[in-house]
Amino acid sequence: MTSPDYILTIRCRDTIGIVAAVSTALAASQAFIAESSHFGDPETRLFFMRTVFRPTGEVVRTLEDFRKALAPVARRFGMELALYAADSRTRVLLAVSKHGHCLNHLLHQWHSGELPLDVVGVVSNHEDMRRLVEWYGLPYHYLPMSDGKDRQESRFREAIASSGAELTVLARYMQVLSDEMCRHLEGRCINIHHSFLPSFKGAKPYHQAYARGVKVVGATAHYVTSDLDEGPIIEQETHRVSHAFDADAFVRNGKDMENVVLSRAVRWHAEHRVMLNGSRTVVFQ
Structure with missing residues (x-):
C-alpha cells in the first residue's frame, strides 16, 4: 500500500536555518519530501513554506506522529505550523x-x-x-x-x-x-x-x-x-x-x-x- 502524502505549511519570522531544521526533522522521521516551496518576504520579514512529504520505512507514522516530531522546530522558530492529509477534502x-x-x-x-x-x-x-x-x-x-x-x-x-x-x-x-x-x-x-x-x-x-x-x-x-x-x-x-x-x-x-x-x-x-x-x-x- 502506498504511504499517504501530507502537506505542511509554515509561517514565521524569517531567519537563518528554517529550511534546514524542517528538512532535518522530517528526515529523522523517515519522511520523503516530494515537493517544497518557500518564500521570505523582505518587507514584512516573514517566512512562508509549503512542503509535501510522505512517510517511508517500516514504521507507519501518522499525522500526529509528525506533529510531535516537528513541535520542537515550531517552538524554536515561533512557527504557525499546520499539517494536513493531502487527500483530505x-x-x-x-x-x-x-x-x-x-x-x-x-x-x-x-x-x-x-x-x-x-x-x-x-x-x-x-x-x-x-x-x-x-x-x-x-x-x-x-x-x-x-x-x-x-x-x-x-x-x-x-x-x-x-x-x-x-x-x-x-x-x-x-x-x-x-x-x-x-x-x-x-x-x-x-x-x-x-x-x-x-x-x-x-x-x-x-x-x-x-x-x-x-x-x-x-x-x-x-x-x-x-x-x-x-x-x-x-x-x-x-x-x-x-x-x-x-x-x-x-x-x-x-x-x-x-x-x-x-x-x-x-x-x-x-x-x-x-x-x-x-x-x-x-x-x-
Missing part, C-alpha cells in the same frame, strides 16, 4: 444571487471530481438557482433579504455551522457582507469580483470600465474583508477588449474569466497553497 458552502455561471462552473468541476473539495450546500438570496442546485442533490438554503440583513446573515452563519463548511465561496453573491460577517469568515471566505481590482469596485464594474474606455478587462478572486473589494488577492486574469465592444460584450468576455479565476483560487485554497501575508497573499503554485 475541504468542505465548501457556495453562495449565489441571480448570476449562475460561476456556481455552475464550480458545481460541474466538483461533480466531475476535478476539484479537491466537498460542496455541502448553496446559500442564495433568490430562488433562481434552486433547480440547478437540487439537480446536483445539494441542499439549497433560500435566505431572502426581506427578513432583514441581521436575521439573514444569522441564518447564513447557521448554514455554515450546520454544514461544517470550512470555506465559503461567494460565487457572484451580490450582497455586501456586514463587518461582523466579514470578521466571522476572515481567511475562509473567497469572493469573485468581476473586475481587475483595485479598479472599478462595487456595482457594475464592467459598465464602469466601458465608460472609461479601458482596453483590458479582468476578474479578481480575493479573500473577503470589511473593506469592500479590497481583501487579499489570490488570483487575477485579464482579457484585451476593443473600442468596438459595448458594455454587454464586456460582460460576456468577463464571465469566462470569472469562472477560471474563481476555480483556481478555490483549488489553491483547498490545496493549502495560499497563505496570508498582511494585505497580500503568498501563493505557491
Whole structure:
C-alpha cells in the first residue's frame, strides 16, 4: 500500500536555518519530501513554506506522529505550523444571487471530481438557482433579504455551522457582507469580483470600465474583508477588449474569466497553497 502524502505549511519570522531544521526533522522521521516551496518576504520579514512529504520505512507514522516530531522546530522558530492529509477534502458552502455561471462552473468541476473539495450546500438570496442546485442533490438554503440583513446573515452563519463548511465561496453573491460577517469568515471566505481590482469596485464594474474606455478587462478572486473589494488577492486574469465592444460584450468576455479565476483560487485554497501575508497573499503554485 502506498504511504499517504501530507502537506505542511509554515509561517514565521524569517531567519537563518528554517529550511534546514524542517528538512532535518522530517528526515529523522523517515519522511520523503516530494515537493517544497518557500518564500521570505523582505518587507514584512516573514517566512512562508509549503512542503509535501510522505512517510517511508517500516514504521507507519501518522499525522500526529509528525506533529510531535516537528513541535520542537515550531517552538524554536515561533512557527504557525499546520499539517494536513493531502487527500483530505475541504468542505465548501457556495453562495449565489441571480448570476449562475460561476456556481455552475464550480458545481460541474466538483461533480466531475476535478476539484479537491466537498460542496455541502448553496446559500442564495433568490430562488433562481434552486433547480440547478437540487439537480446536483445539494441542499439549497433560500435566505431572502426581506427578513432583514441581521436575521439573514444569522441564518447564513447557521448554514455554515450546520454544514461544517470550512470555506465559503461567494460565487457572484451580490450582497455586501456586514463587518461582523466579514470578521466571522476572515481567511475562509473567497469572493469573485468581476473586475481587475483595485479598479472599478462595487456595482457594475464592467459598465464602469466601458465608460472609461479601458482596453483590458479582468476578474479578481480575493479573500473577503470589511473593506469592500479590497481583501487579499489570490488570483487575477485579464482579457484585451476593443473600442468596438459595448458594455454587454464586456460582460460576456468577463464571465469566462470569472469562472477560471474563481476555480483556481478555490483549488489553491483547498490545496493549502495560499497563505496570508498582511494585505497580500503568498501563493505557491
